Amino acid sequence: MATVQCHTARVATSAGTGHSQGFVGRIHELETIRSVVDDARSGRMGALLVSGDAGIGKTRLVEAATATPADGSGADRDGLVLGGACLPLSTMSVPLAPLRAALRRAPPELRPPALSGAASHEVTGGAPVLIDDWLERVCTQQPVVLVVDDLQWADESTLDVLMFVLAGSTDRRLAVLVTLRYGEIGTGHPLNRWLADMRRMPCVSKLSLGPLARHETRDQLAAIHGVTPHESLVTEVFTRSGATPTSTSSSSRHCPPDPVTSVRTCRTT
Numbered sequence: 001m002a003t004v005q006c007h008t009a010r011v012a013t014s015a016g017t018g019h020s021q022g023f024v025g026r027i028h029e030l031e032t033i034r035s036v037v038d039d040a041r042s043g044r045m046g047a048l049l050v051s052g053d054a055g056i057g058k059t060r061l062v063e064a065a066t067a068t069p070a071d072g073s074g075a076d077r078d079g080l081v082l083g084g085a086c087l088p089l090s091t092m093s094v095p096l097a098p099l100r101a102a103l104r105r106a107p108p109e110l111r112p113p114a115l116s117g118a119a120s121h122e123v124t125g126g127a128p129v130l131i132d133d134w135l136e137r138v139c140t141q142q143p144v145v146l147v148v149d150d151l152q153w154a155d156e157s158t159l160d161v162l163m164f165v166l167a168g169s170t171d172r173r174l175a176v177l178v179t180l181r182y183g184e185i186g187t188g189h190p191l192n193r194w195l196a197d198m199r200r201m202p203c204v205s206k207l208s209l210g211p212l213a214r215h216e217t218r219d220q221l222a223a224i225h226g227v228t229p230h231e232s233l234v235t236e237v238f239t240r241s242g243a244t245p246t247s248t249s250s251s252s253r254h255c256p257p258d259p260v261t262s263v264r265t266c267r268t269t
């Protein structure tokens with residue numbers, strides 16, 4: 001699990017595993033996320049569902065949109081950024097797992113005192129109110145960006161809390177950013193109903209991520225190799241990877257960026 005520096009807290013997510021240097025493209029998508037965050041800063045609560053196939057770049061996009069620029073110029077732009085990831089647990093369900101992880105990352109002076117109790121099995125029914133009250137209080141002090149990664153693995157109490165929070169006061173300075181891998185949600189999955197209900201809420205919008213464009217794949221290769229790749233390599237990787245950033249990253253690992261060897265080497269791997 002990697003950690004990125006955020007404005008006033010550190011957020012850990014399941015991605016950002018370091019096998020792709022630099023962040024490329026996604027200009028429109030970054031603007032979409034930042035406008036939800038900016039609206040929240042001005043007192044218009046909003047939520048964004050970022051969905052797409054595995055490895056398309058959902059987690060990385062949200063990290064990039066909420067991370068502090070290296071030069072520090074965006075410090076305190078977004079306020080408190082808290083994130084947690086849902087886990088693909090198979091033999092049990094841990095109530096509120098991503099929200100517990102997110103709230104634990106709040107600075108100690110802001111952390112909700114009863115969080116451990118609220119997340120326990122006995123008092124889970126009280127968690128929506130408790131977390132909602134906590135967010136209400138913190139959002140009056142500073143804007144909050146709450147990131148929930150990999151919602152396809154969310155426990156039902158997490159879904160309930162998110163629903164309760166987003167059905168609450170719309171003027172709080174809160175942005176909820178959720179990533180969702182579509183391929184994991186089959187018919188009958190509890191998330192389908194939740195998604196249908198969420199989409200009817202005026203404060204909720206969605207962002208569907210597709211593959212990178214060819215020039216973005218070129219930029220990604222340049223970031224990986226540290227030099228401008230030959231066009232034949234760009235074509236090869238773009239075609240083979242389907243322009244999925246994670247595939248570009250792995251398929252280019254064996255491909256030198258120079259024009260002489262790139263195509264031949266790629267074809268043999």
Ligand SMILES: Nc1ncnc2c1ncn2[C@@H]1O[C@H](COP(=O)(O)OP(=O)(O)OP(=O)(O)O)[C@@H](O)[C@H]1O
Pocket residue numbers: 015016017018019020021022023024025026052053054055056057058059060061150179181220245246247249
């Ligand atoms: N815009 C980008 N620029 C550079 N690298 C990227 C970009 N988007 C994604 N990557 C890289 O591609 C890989 C997969 O990205 P990421 O983990 O964000 O995908 P994901 O959609 O969240 O996948 P999953 O469904 O498995 O959670 C990571 O190594 C990430 O660093």
Ligand SMILES: [Mg+2]
Pocket residue numbers: 014015058059060149150179
């Ligand atoms: Mg992810």
